[in-house]
Amino acid sequence: MTTTEPPTRPPQRLLALASWQANKVATLGARLTTRRMQLSARADFAVLAALEEYGALSQADIGRCLGLDRNDVNGILNRLEGSRHVDREVDPADRRRNVISLTPSGGAYLQELQAHTDAVQAALLAGLDPAEQRQLHQLLAKLLDTHPPQSA
């Protein structure tokens, strides 16, 4: 009797789900990231990128444009402030707010993370040719565009 062979593939019910696929791609990205940097550096990268593109921001604005919760932004900033990648000052014009600004050290850190991130992207998309990569990117962008940005 042939021993019933163990399954190698995920069940069709899962393969059919775009959300399941997206999850798998996301954790794949996380795995590839771990090989090159601390996992939490992804969050740092996001915040630093926002500051670099938009200049000084309040914590709430950072959260809104990144789709992050205020609390989580706070935690990331504690880390970044601790390593002097970011300055945190009370906004004199609105003392409820903190003005978060990028330090030179933070800018350098951003460049460093960008290099690692690029490598991760290349590894993640290695199986697709350039045209397919562009297609995928555009489809994901369109999908995200149709959903309201929301930071919890």
Place this chain on the structure above:
Amino acid sequence: MTTTEPPTRPPQRLLALASWQANKVATLGARLTTRRMQLSARADFAVLAALEEYGALSQADIGRCLGLDRNDVNGILNRLEGSRHVDREVDPADRRRNVISLTPSGGAYLQELQAHTDAVQAALLAGLDPAEQRQLHQLLAKLLDTHPPQSA
């Protein structure tokens, strides 16, 4: 002076990243899921789908075909066994293994979850026309195919 307008969009450095997009789509899927069922039901769905497609499996086989860690499979099965959706018996042919099998109740639960899952997919992909949905699905499938299946 025009007060510097708060940014609404994520920075370009993030928009350019497929891994960031995948993460966002994944959490979007999670959010939509939460509206209809317990978040943890996604894991239940995956395990039940595997059992339904392949018949009785060992815990290790479940983990392998779903890409899950053995430990996590264990936790999911504790839940499913507690609600009688799954039977767990020692394999008489190999007493290291447990034979996990779907109960009628589990089959019904699977159908119920499938309905909710379908609704989530529809909501997630609502912004894409059918051809785009197919394209996205195929590109994600191809991407996942090029990466070795690995369960931690």
Place this chain on the structure above:
DNA sequence: TCTTTTCGTTGGCCTATCCAACGTTGGCCT
């Protein structure tokens, strides 16, 4: 003025992913 909103902060909950270790069991090899 009083009320409502925004902001930063603290603390906590749930899920996901992953790693390390243990005892049990089976297969393999000499």
Place this chain on the structure above:
DNA sequence: AGGCCAACGTTGGATAGGCCAACGAAAAGA
């Protein structure tokens, strides 16, 4: 036979992400 190694289930823990509730301070609106 014996001894070694691999696989299995299980326990416990680490890190991370996403989310919610509540608080005091401060601003905006009525």
